[in-house]
Amino acid sequence: MGISADQIRGLHKYEIRILLILERLMRRYRWVPLDIIKKTIGLSESEVSYRLGRLMEGGFVRFDTVPYEGYSLIFQGYDALALISLSKKGTLQALGCMIGEGKEAVVYEGLGLSSVALKFHHVGQRSFQSARVTREYIPDEGHCPWLIASRLSAEREYEALRKLHPDVSVPLPVDINRHTIVMEFIPGATLNRCSLETPRDILLEIIENVKLAYHAGVIHSDLSEYNVMHDGYRCYLIDWPQWVGTDHLNAEELLLRDLGNISRYFNRRYRVDLPPAEAYEMVTR
Ligand SMILES: Nc1ncnc2c1ncn2[C@@H]1O[C@H](COP(=O)(O)OP(=O)(O)O)[C@@H](O)[C@H]1O
Numbered sequence: 001m002g003i004s005a006d007q008i009r010g011l012h013k014y015e016i017r018i019l020l021i022l023e024r025l026m027r028r029y030r031w032v033p034l035d036i037i038k039k040t041i042g043l044s045e046s047e048v049s050y051r052l053g054r055l056m057e058g059g060f061v062r063f064d065t066v067p068y069e070g071y072s073l074i075f076q077g078y079d080a081l082a083l084i085s086l087s088k089k090g091t092l093q094a095l096g097c098m099i100g101e102g103k104e105a106v107v108y109e110g111l112g113l114s115s116v117a118l119k120f121h122h123v124g125q126r127s128f129q130s131a132r133v134t135r136e137y138i139p140d141e142g143h144c145p146w147l148i149a150s151r152l153s154a155e156r157e158y159e160a161l162r163k164l165h166p167d168v169s170v171p172l173p174v175d176i177n178r179h180t181i182v183m184e185f186i187p188g189a190t191l192n193r194c195s196l197e198t199p200r201d202i203l204l205e206i207i208e209n210v211k212l213a214y215h216a217g218v219i220h221s222d223l224s225e226y227n228v229m230h231d232g233y234r235c236y237l238i239d240w241p242q243w244v245g246t247d248h249l250n251a252e253e254l255l256l257r258d259l260g261n262i263s264r265y266f267n268r269r270y271r272v273d274l275p276p277a278e279a280y281e282m283v284t285r
C-alpha cells in the first residue's frame with residue numbers, strides 16, 4: 001500500500017475535481033451522497049459513476065451503505081490532493097519511496113529544489129477509518145474528525161520546525177499543504193538503527209539541542225532514540241507534532257520524561273551514564 005507518483009499522474013482531471021468536491025463537502029457530510037456530487041460537479045451520471053469507480057479502485061475514495069449511501073475521501077485521496085497542490089506550486093518535482101511509517105504518519109522521500117522528506121500526517125487512521133463497527137461511535141455525524149486532526153497535527157509540527165530552525169538541529173521546514181509537511185531530507189538513520197562511535201558526545205549534543213529548544217519555549221514531549229536522527233556528522237531532532245510550550249502545566253514532567261528516555265537508551269546501549277536529573281539541570285540552567 002501507499003501512494004506513487006504514477007498513481008497521481010494517472011488521475012484524470014474529473015477525478016481530481018471529484019476529490020476536491022469531496023474534500024469540501026466532507027465539512028458537512030461524513031458520507032457524501034451521489035446526488036450531491038452529481039449536482040455539484042455538473043457531469044453526466046455515467047461519467048461521475050465511472051470516475052468514482054476509478055477513484056475507489058485506486059483507493060482514494062470509499063463507498064459505504066451504512067449509515068446511509070455515500071462516498072468519502074480517505075487518506076490516500078487526501079494525500080493525492082496535497083501532492084497535486086505541492087507540485088503545482090513547484091515545491092515538489094518528484095515523489096520517491098516510502099522511508100518511514102509510524103502510528104500517525106507516513107514519510108516519503110521526494111525531490112524539490114533539493115532532496116526533501118514529505119510527512120503525511122494520518123491521525124486517527126485506525127480509530128476513524130478501520131472497521132465498520134467503530135464508525136458508528138464517531139460523534140458529530142456530518143464532520144470529519146480524522147481530516148481535521150491530521151491537518152492540525154501537521155500545522156503543529158510545522159510551527160515547531162519554524163520556531164526552532166536553525167538554532168536547534170531540526171530539519172529545515174520547506175512547505176506545508178493540508179496534512180502534509182515538506183522538510184529537508186536528512187540522509188541518516190534514527191539512533192536505534194545507528195551504531196555510534198562517540199556516544200557520549202552525541203548524547204551531549206542531543207541534550208544541548210533539547211536545551212536550545214527549551215530556551216526557545218519548546219519541549220518535544222515524544223523524544224526517544226526513534227525521534228533522533230544521525231547522519232554521520234550530527235544529530236537532528238525530528239517528529240514534533242506533540243510539542244508543548246515550557247509554560248505547559250506538565251512541562252517539567254514531559255521534559256524529564258524526554259530526558260529519561262534518551263539517557264536510559266544511551267545507558268542501555270552504550271553504557272554512558274547521565275542521570276536524567278543531571279540532564280534536567282543542564283537543560284534548565
Ligand atoms: N526529514 C527527514 N529526513 C529523512 N527521514 C525522515 C525525516 N523525517 C522523518 N524521517 C523518517 O521517517 C520516520 C518517521 O518519521 P517521524 O517524524 O518520526 O514520524 P512518526 O514516528 O510519527 O511516524 C523516521 O523514523 C525517519 O526514519
Ligand SMILES: [Mg+2]
Nearest residue numbers: 102226227239
Ligand atoms: Mg517518530
